[in-house]
Amino acid sequence: MRSPRGGFGARLALSQLLTVAVGASTLLVVALGLAPGLFRAHVVDAVGPISPELATHLDMAFARATLVSLAVATTAATIAALGIGAFVTRRAVRPVRELARAASAIAQGDFTARVPETGFGSEIATLNHAFNQMAREIAGTERTRAEMLRDLAHELRTPLTSVRGYHEAIADGVLPADDATFARVDGELSRIERLVEDLDTVSRAEERRLDLRLRPVPVADLISSAADSAALSQQHTGVTVRLDLANDGSQVWGDPDRLHEALVNLIANAVQHTPIGGTVTLSSRTTDSGVRIEVADTGAGIAPEHLSRIFERFYRVDSGRSRDTGGSGIGLTITRALIRAHGGHIRAQSAGLGHGTTFVISLPRH
Template sequence: MLLTQGLVIVTGAVTMALVAVMLAPGLFHEHLSRAQVPLDGDLRDHVNEAFLSATSTSLGVAVTAAVITALVASWFVTRRVVRPVHAMARAAERIAGGDYAARVDVNGAGEELDSLGHAFDQMAQELAATQRTRAEMLRDVAHELRTPLTSLRGYVDALSDGVLSVNPETLQTLHAELSRVERLVDDLATVSRAEERRLDLHLVPVAAGQLVESAVRVATRAFAVAGVELRSEIEADLPLVLVDVDRIQEVLANLLDNALRHTPAPGVVTVLGRRRRAVVELVVRDTGDGIAPEHLRRVFERFYRVDAGRSRQKGGSGIGLAIARALTDAHGGTIHAESQGPGRGSTFTVTLPAPARPGQATAAPSRR
């Protein structure tokens, strides 16, 4: 910064000096001639010398003052800019070293640097939250795998020691535990592929109402056994949507499974298909446990449970809603949860792009 300002000052001084030396004497003498001031040889030389001396002195004083001003301004601006930059560099080094609590204080450094500092702090907070979620996820994965593996180990040891004999009931239990492990691994793989946009989506135009009817038909028996009423409400003339039918059915199945687990008999779960301007909404609404406001933004996280005390058998693995969000995002849609609070039911809404005209399939891109 100082060098740049110095270059400007030197360029300006040299330009002024050249202009003064080349043009100023002639103009000065011309004005003296017009004023009819007689100048002999000695007087002319003295006037020229005085003019050049005054000009050089003025330039020297001006350049000196400009250089001092540039030094002071550069020091002030550099200090104002470099201090927060150094602070952010030190904080970045701490974050790179695993200290996600590092923050910067750059208030008063200027609008741009203040904005940069706030953005840096927000990034650090997001990284800290991501790291916590990652640690929680690894811990939950270990727990989810340990439970069936411990059960399997117990059965294998019992069979080895002769405590148990190989019979259909024992084999059925072993198969159930193995299926539980396989299902968890498959679910994790599905979420990871969807979030990384590596899913192969086979998009076809399908009536939105057909998606609702199919999901309700598949889930009817489970709801009947649990004593929970399952309803469907489909608006007339819903448009076609371009989706992978199996994946969207998986989204609705996970939402219905979640609603069934959290809706005690004789509750009601309603599946709606409706159009809202440029989108189609597939809604699963229940009259069950409800969700507290502080949990709404986290219900789609992997392994997150609103009630941490619920058993795995009763509360599920905590990954179904994460799969629903990942698959919906892969279709270019959105999913969100609403609830008036505990005991007042929940509403999950899947939003898919709709065509401009009824009957025209949306041109959603295939994502991998």
């Protein structure tokens, strides 16, 4: 949409004409103010004293010559400025128009719109590069949003279908309305509740809206407590959980309950993907920048193409896993959100399938 007060190109051309006009006016004032006196002094030095009538005639002749010369020079300068200005304006306005078209396309839902990462000067090139980077991130966010909504619909469909099936079976008299049937229905409803709670936790953590009760937390106590909790829930898996803790009394500033939740999620994930007889090792080390906590397993490992996506919502390395056997696909997302809420970061590393996985947490030291 064109501005009613003129576009950028018109304003740029006008500014160039104004520059020529101001320069010509300044030149005229200075020339008429100084040049006649300097010229008269030069004549006197050359021919000696002159009469007042001759001096007046010389001043008028000089002023007329100056005005004609300035008029011709100003006209020539204006024509040259218009020509050069038209060229410069086209070069300057073109990338702005391309940027506006691309922004309009993205606003209308075309996230593939891009602009050339070259322009009229380094500033425009930097702006175009930043715009394209923003467009790529918006496209990725939109793609993730669409995938999340699709996966969320899939995750909710299974328990809702089960509840609907139980309801119809009870209504048709196929199943008895007894405690066992209601227990099954309650189990499906609990799955939906857990999924909704998990999504709420992730959203609040990513938006920094969690009610964190921060205090100094000894790292050794934090890891030992998480290992004990995991041992109770994973005692029949045949996987050994080992501790390798630095005995340096290091502490982190955080909410012990939330950090405990994050570590338990990691341990449960590691145990789930480690075969019977395998080992999950929890270790901690103090670094120059903070505290490093590792959860390493001797399990299935992760292929390189999956490492960058395993923290995404509902993403499963094994797409064939169901919610019953593979979880909701949101546990690692919650863990990352909780760690980030504490000012830390987490990453996964693996040498490949069959070589185990190590999750590395870095937290600022208290």
